[in-house]
Amino acid sequence: MMLIDSHTHIYLERFSADFDEMLRRALDAGVKKFLLPNIDIDSVDAVHSLADKNPEVFYPMMGLHPCSVKEDYEGALATILGQFENRKYIAVGEIGIDLYWDKSTLEIQRHAFRTQIRFAKKHRLPIVIHARDSFDEIFEIVDEENDENLKGVFHCFTGNASQARHILNYGGFVLGIGGVLTFKNAGLDSVLKEIDLKHIILETDAPYLAPHPHRGKRNEPAYVKLVAEKLAEIHNTDVEEVARITTDNTKQLFELGK
Helix, strand or coil, X not given: XXXXXXXXXXXXXXXXXXXXXXXXXXXXXXXXXXXXXXXXXXXXXXXXXXXXXXXXXXXXXXXXXXXXXXXXXXXXXXXXXXXXXCCXXXXXXXXXXXXXXXXXXXXXXXXXXXXXXHHHHHCCCCEEEEEECCHHHHHHHHHHHCCCCCCEEEECCCCCHHHXXXXXXXXXXXXXXXXXXXXXXXXXXXXXXXXXXHHEEECCCCCCCCCCCCCCCCCCXXXXXXXXXXXHHHCCCCHHHHHHHHHHHHHHHHXXXX
């Protein structure tokens, strides 16, 4: 069985003390590839450093996270998009709009999001969307920008059935599903029961949002198997089938090859 953690921040300092042990647990759980979304300028070197260790295992993305869009974001955005001149990335991410922490930056978040979408379309790369308390604002932009060159994933999807349909109607997007699926009162299980597995990829968002029974602790890629097991339960199938389909979906979206 092979699993892919399609969204993990294991390059962060929180994994430095036990990185090798954490990686071994992931490999033992069947997780063979790790996709690394960038956050801001300060995280670029860490993403590169990990990706350079084994390019067939660690795959870098590059983007400016919405929570890092501040008043001086244009310089940061130019620096981050300039990285694409120097090396290959599998996606533009993570990008989006976050209105949970700071609603005052909505307009510059919109601009940074749209700029990165257009950059991704120009370079025929998928985008990795961070949506927190912001589905309406994100849909407004993606509705306008969607065309045959736009594809990607709504990372850490926790929306309702209507929002899921809206996303899948774009044609080029999948849902990134993580630990929230295992939360008792999240309600995500009833939404995903009606979603074909061909529209889903798995993630952890480590070190955040650890699944049950590790909720509240540091998340790590090994736990993507717990998400796969819950999804198998919901779809009345086995975890090997979930692993096969979601791994194929991830490889196809991000053009990972074999």
